[in-house]
Amino acid sequence: MLEDLADVKLFIIQARHDGVPPSTAVTSSSMVAYDYARGKYDILDGRAMHGDQSGMSADTAAKRTADLDAALRQRDLRLGFLVHDVSRMRRSAFDRLMRPLGVTRAQWWVIAHLSRQDGMMQIQLADILDVGKASLGAVIDRLEAAGLVERRPDPVDGRAKRVFMTRKSHRLLAKMQDLERAFNARILKHLGEADRDTLIRLLSLIRTELVDMQDDDTSA
Structure with missing residues (x-):
């Protein structure tokens, strides 16, 4: 349910800003919502760079910024749950695969x-x-x-x-x-060769941070 709510939140934000009917936005690909969020924020650089807010009232701009911040936090929560679920489900499936051996x-x-x-x-x-x-x-x-x-x-x-x-x-x-x-x-x-290479690179970055956290805990 959390994943669905996060997706809908992103879609509704996109619809409000771009003038797309919500029904159309909700049936679009989730990548549209993520591309939209990335376009309004420089996520890769870790800084919330606001998009064009010209013509908006201060309250509207603040509300839009708050909505985007909330949607991006939901996205990161979703990512954490997804990494955990994929790891757990893969182990369980592999256990069943090894059982006949x-x-x-x-x-x-x-x-x-x-x-x-x-x-x-x-x-x-x-x-x-x-x-x-x-x-x-x-x-x-x-x-x-x-x-x-x-x-x-x-x-x-x-x-x-x-x-x-x-x-x-x-x-x-x-x-x-x-x-x-x-x-x-x-x-x-469903993953091409480039997708797999990218996935390895990104998961390796996360793994490196986790190893560093373990080292910090050990040295503390």
Whole structure:
């Protein structure tokens, strides 16, 4: 409901200013509303640059500015909910995809990270996955019992354990990757190559800010 209200708010603001009948505006593409908002505000630069307000009374101009500010705040709230929902729904869908292979989310998450950096220390893997050492230990115990990973002593610190993939887990990973390629083709089918590159760039910017926030919290 929040998303619908935000869209309607933007459309009505556009209609009032441009003289478009509200019924026409509401049935238009949401991109029209966003393009309109971007045209009145320099959003990318982070500054609210007001559009042409000539011929308006002070009260009308103030009301228009307040409406635009409220609409843009609603848009940012919508974006936050959308990022959260897409992440949650993608994880759930991928879990269902992996279920026939007999691996849980925690298990395929471990295998996926080991495929990027095999032989990580168990404590390092726990930090990356943001789970407790005991919880990760139980997951690795099950993976090891299934022959999917093996623990080896660290050559420098014999008390530390490193976790390695096995031939069996490499075969499992190949199946996972085949399923993931088909999965990504399905969920990204409406995005062109340029859209995907842009999405990666924008999400990477957000991720960088979140990492910086974590670093700030750690150093505080």
